[in-house]
Amino acid sequence: MTDTPASQSPSTATQMLAAAAALGMERLDAQLLLLHVLGRPSGDRAWLLAHDTDVQGDTVWARFSALCARRIAGEPVAYLLGEKEFHGLGLQVDARVLVPRPDTETLVDWALQCLEGRTAPSVIDLGTGSGAIALAILHARPDAQVTAVDRSADALAVARANAQRLGLALRFAEADWLEGAGTGLDLVVSNPPYVAAGDPHLAALRHEPPGALVSGPDGLDDIRRIVEVAPAHLREGGWLLLEHGWDQAAAVRGLLEARGFAEVQSRDDLAGIARCSGGILRAVK
Numbered sequence: 001m002t003d004t005p006a007s008q009s010p011s012t013a014t015q016m017l018a019a020a021a022a023l024g025m026e027r028l029d030a031q032l033l034l035l036h037v038l039g040r041p042s043g044d045r046a047w048l049l050a051h052d053t054d055v056q057g058d059t060v061w062a063r064f065s066a067l068c069a070r071r072i073a074g075e076p077v078a079y080l081l082g083e084k085e086f087h088g089l090g091l092q093v094d095a096r097v098l099v100p101r102p103d104t105e106t107l108v109d110w111a112l113q114c115l116e117g118r119t120a121p122s123v124i125d126l127g128t129g130s131g132a133i134a135l136a137i138l139h140a141r142p143d144a145q146v147t148a149v150d151r152s153a154d155a156l157a158v159a160r161a162n163a164q165r166l167g168l169a170l171r172f173a174e175a176d177w178l179e180g181a182g183t184g185l186d187l188v189v190s191n192p193p194y195v196a197a198g199d200p201h202l203a204a205l206r207h208e209p210p211g212a213l214v215s216g217p218d219g220l221d222d223i224r225r226i227v228e229v230a231p232a233h234l235r236e237g238g239w240l241l242l243e244h245g246w247d248q249a250a251a252v253r254g255l256l257e258a259r260g261f262a263e264v265q266s267r268d269d270l271a272g273i274a275r276c277s278g279g280i281l282r283a284v285k
């Protein structure tokens with residue numbers, strides 16, 4: 001008899017990762033899911049090497065292979081782990097919210113630059129989802145008054161739980177964009193839905209909430225609304241910063257200019273694609 005007859009389930013980390021690779025799993029995803037099943041932190045990949053031939057408990061393979069099957073069926077790793085790191089913060093996420101993307105950290109960095117030199121600035125994050133943008137800003141700028149807005153009560157529950165776990169005093173509003181928001185804001189920031197209905201890319205995003213992704217025939221319905229209403233809520237010198245699709249920068253800059261914003265510009269994401277655009281309000285409209 002060999003150590004691992006074909007009829008026997010993989011019992012060591014090495015065997016389980018080899019079996020996952022044979023199923024078509026990416027190596028990093030498989031390592032993260034196996035660490036999760038073993039109750040170890042995601043940063044502990046060295047542990048898997050150091051313990052590569054340890055025999056694991058009976059249920060580890062069953063739980064790991066079930067997660068691999070879900071991953072292969074397209075579920076984001078973040079949902080399977082229940083967490084995602086964003087701008088240095090550990091956030092809990094599930095299918096009620098979009099998975100925070102590393103590209104959105106660009107938007108946070110830009111927002112923080114806009115707040116430099118302002119004391120106790122007032123900020124609104126529209127369509128906060130997990131609370132990622134709002135929490136990252138508040139973490140970096142504890143003096144800011146940051147409100148996280150979402151029209152989805154489910155999403156706000158996720159954001160609230162994240163704020164509580166991180167000990168950040170975020171404010172919340174269940175609203176349709178800036179409806180009911182105050183005036184005199186220093187910054188309105190948003191990663192709104194911006195994918196065009198019918199975009200073939202949506203198939204790969206089918207496990208995430210469509211309400212967080214899709215925005216009309218050209219993907220710009222929500223951005224048009226936000227650009228339209230934001231000036232009434234910003235102070236003079238306040239910024240509006242928006243994330244958008246890879247091919248929408250010129251259109252969004254055009255909307256901002258048409259609405260009277262100044263210093264209209266775009267910023268690149270990690271892949272070098274113009275991914276967010278914004279402008280400053282020079283005179284209260």
Ligand code: GLN
Binds near residue numbers: 195213
């Ligand atoms: N960045 C996401 C994607 O296309 C879309 C997020 C959004 O619509 N706000 O993968």
